Amino acid sequence: MTDTTSFWASWELFRDAALAGTFAGAILGALGVYVLIRRMVFLSAALSQAASLGVAAAFWAQVQGAPPWLATPTLGALGGTLLATALAGIPVRSSRRDGLLGAIYLVGAAGTLAIGTKIVQELQDIESLLFGSGVAVLPEDFRIIAWLALVLGLVQVWLHRGLLHVSLDRDGARVQRLPVRFLDFVLVLSLATAVSVSTRLLGALPVFAFMVLPALAALDLAQNPQQALVLSALFGAASGLGGYWLAFAASLPVGAAQTLVAALLVAVVRVARVLGDRAQAWQAHRAHALLEHQAHEHGPDCGHESVTHGDHFDYLVDGHLHHPHDGHCDDHGAQ
Amino acid sequence: MLLQIDELAVGYQGRAILPRMTLRVAPGQLWAVIGPNGAGKSTFLRTILGLQHPVAGTISRGPGAIGYVPQRSEIDSAVPQRVIDLVRMGVERGWRVLDPLAARRNPAVEAAMRDTDVTALARTQWQRLSEGQKQRALLAQALAGEPTLLVLDEPTSAMDVHAEAGIFAVLERLRAERRLGVVVISHHLALLARYATHFLLLDKDEQLALVGERETVLRHPAFLERYGQVLDRGGRHD
Structure with missing residues (x-):
């Protein structure tokens, strides 16, 4: 039995976990377009680490006797993300912004490592928190990510025009009196909930990856930001599954x-883009050459070398045999 | 009146960087904002656009929208955007952006693209446009919102002379046909002397804010001292 066949044969076992990854990939992929346009990649890394610290802290609190309904990993992740978002929103000079985000990232990663070594449970250990090595999700967690995907998807359908406008041209949006603060709030809330829920299920590494790589590929391929949102969601979902x-x-x-x-998708799209651009440039070159050629008359003094081709003479132009006759010129192929 | 500015002081953190200014922008007027680099021109522009608070004084906007044309360098070339996408963004106003049923096809978009001669470039990516085409696309974006006042930040920087003249010719046509009020920062004195109806000469270092009609400012000693020779040569100043 091939790997693919046995994977689908065991689908019932993996379904929830695989679909959770697919939903998370789609949500984070779409939100990643805003992350890249707003140049806040480092923020997304810091948020995912802060969320993992929140999950670890919740498990640790449970071990210490905190009520399970209060110290839930999802609430912990949300708390970590919101705290990190609030810290990242502290007004500092732009030159110090990266440093502040770096501090949040480092505290998140180190804190998760420190606390994570103290909590070893059936579904959660330090590796799954940081790198996403978990292979199963609880039914209630699956329901949360499915609902979140639906709600955030609807928010995108409803608000993507405004969210993109504010992300692409903030000054223009303010001059046009768009509700910039409201749209910022919606985006931050979407990021915080998506990152916290996804980190709790998948771990910090894939969450960060889903927020950067699908959008990178989508922006390379799309004709406009709206297309990039759709493509990025699809790439994210494909990466998750x-x-x-x-x-x-x-x-x-x-x-x-x-x-x-996800990284492979980026590479494939980049190669396709480069090849596509070259093909387009070659076509443009050929069209230009054709125009020049149509305006050119071959003859003894035209500047092109005359060569024998079968039973007639041709002229050599850029390695191709040109055969003028009856008022037009045929390309007899490469020499 | 499209824009009424009374005793306006612009600056940062409560500190004015220029003397107070009073001026009125009426329909059909083209105001040229000139001055050396770092003179406070962009601070003035950002203040009248509402992007930063005035230190003192008042700014009253008349009826109608403001169209803002930023510098071309502010558009991120790494983000895929066709001309049509850029121009459509100009239609959005206020909370209407939250209406998912707002029509994508808007006659104002087509009219703006026609007026700026970018209709044939609708599907072209921003990064593939020439500097002159980019500027016309940004102008179309601002016009798509059907503004009564147009504010432009150095629309002809890094352009060749031919493209510069083309942009000012479009502005002049819009001013005449649509009775638009225009406020423009530019360094090209020869074109400004030809098309502007009013000037605002700013110089932060000399604490100068000279406001007036074209003839008045062009004959003012403060202007002649700075730009008299430049204008005689028909060129731009730095």
């Missing part, structure tokens, strides 16, 4: 496999 399959087939950690699939 494809990564789960790769993890199954190659016995890799899920988070690492999802990140690698």
Whole structure:
């Protein structure tokens, strides 16, 4: 049985976890377009680490006897993300912004490592928190990510015009009296909830990857930001599901496999884009050459070398044999 | 009146960087904002656009929208955007942007693209446009909101002379046909002397804010001292 066949044969076992990765990939992929346009990649890294610290802190609090209904990992992740968002919103000079985000990232990563070593449970350990090596999700967690995907998807359908406008041209949006603060709030809330819920399920590494790599590929391929949102959601979903399959087939950690699939998509799109651009440039060159050629008359003094081709003479132009006759000129192919 | 500015002081953190200014922008007027680099021109522009608070004084806007044409360098070339996408953004106003049913096809978009001669470039990516085409696309974006006042920040910087003249010719046509009020920062004195109806000469270092009609300012000693020779040569100043 091939890996693919056995993967689908075992689908019932993996369905919730694989679909959770797919939903998270789609949400974070779409939101990643805003992250890249607003140049806040480092913020997304800091948020995912802060969320993982929140999850670790919630488990630790449970071990210490805190009521389970209060110290839930999802609430912990949300708390960590919102705290990090509030800290990142502190007005500092732009030159210090990166430093502040770096501090949040480092405290998140180090804190998760420190606390994570103290909590070893059935579904959560330090590796799954940081790198997403978990292979199962609880039914209630699956329901949360499914509802979140639906709600955030509807928010995008409703508000993407305004969210993109504010992200692309903030001054223009303010001059046009768009509700900039409201749209900022919606975007930050979307990011905070998506990052916290996804980090709790998948781990910090794939969450960060989903927020950067699908959008990178989508912006390379799309004609406009709206298309990029759709493409990025699709690439994110494909990375989430494809990564789960790769993890199954190659016995890799899920988070690492999802990140690698997303990175592969970026590479494939980049190569396709470069080849497409070259083909377009070549076509433009050919069209230009054709125009020049149509205006050119071959003859003994035209400047092109005359060569024998079968039973007639041709002229050599850029390695191609040109044969003028009856008022037009045929290309007899490369010499 | 499209814009009424009374005793306006512009600056940062409560500190004025220029003397107080009073001026009125009426329909059909083209105001040229000139001065050396770092003179406070952009601070003035950002203040009248509402992007930063005035230190003192009042700014009253008349009826109708303001169209803002930023510098071309402020558009991120790494983000894919066609001319049509850029121009459509100009239609959005206030909370209407939250209406998901707002029509994508808007006659104002087509009219703005026609007026600025970018209709044939509608599907062209921003990064593939020439500097002159980019400026016309940004102008179309501002016009798509059907403004009564147009504010432009150095629309002809990094352009060749031919493209510069083309942009000012479009502005002049819009001013005449649509009775638009225009406020423009530019360094090209020869074109400004030809098309502007009013001047605002700013110089932060000399604490100068000279306001007036074209003939008045062009003959003023403060202007002649700075730009008399430049204008005689028909060129731009730095």
